[in-house]
Amino acid sequence: MTFLIIAIDHGWQLVPHGPETPGSTADKTRLETSLTQTIDNRGVNLICEESDPCRLSIAQKIAYEHNPRIPWKNINMSAEEWLEAGIWEALLHRPSHDIEEPPGSGYYRTVDHRIPEDNAREQFFGKEAIQAANATGARSILILYGDMHADFLKQILEASQHQVETNHDLIPRKYWQ
Secondary structure (H helix, E strand, O other), rough: OEEEEEEOHHOOOEEEOOOHHHHHHHHHHHHHHHHHHHHHOOOOOEEEEEEEEEEEEEHHHHHHOOOOOOOOOEEEOOOOHHHHHHHHHHHOOEEEEEEEOOOOOOOOEEEOOOOHHHHHHHHHHHHHHHHHHHOOOEEEEEEHHHHHHHHHHHHHHHHHEEEEEEEEOOOOOEEEO
């Protein structure tokens, strides 16, 4: 199996359902273009994504509309799974700080801090992606995953003897530490 992990910002992975800013429209268009090109160039036959299960994602829509249809799997952990893994409280109270972006603009952005409990989520995501690939017979798997976790998931998948690449091209600036 070959995995490509595309690092994303969760703020622009969902299909628009109301007014959008010009910036978010541009980000979503960039994501859609990148996904379409990646699917065509790599012959992607499974898409796994960390996404809000209550909303339609851009990747999910592309997978559904592709001919032939590409299987899509949400690899997000539910709140119940957070509780069962003993990480709910830590994730709920993840440390963070705010930065003004751009400086002097009066607009603030949260910078999340990594915590040890992130590893449990990344292990879960890796297991879910491998299971989905095995279940569908996929050989070329595209994973859309938050930028904070992409390189850590790569290490987990490589430890399971899979070929893995990460792509951070869509992330202009790191908003985690």
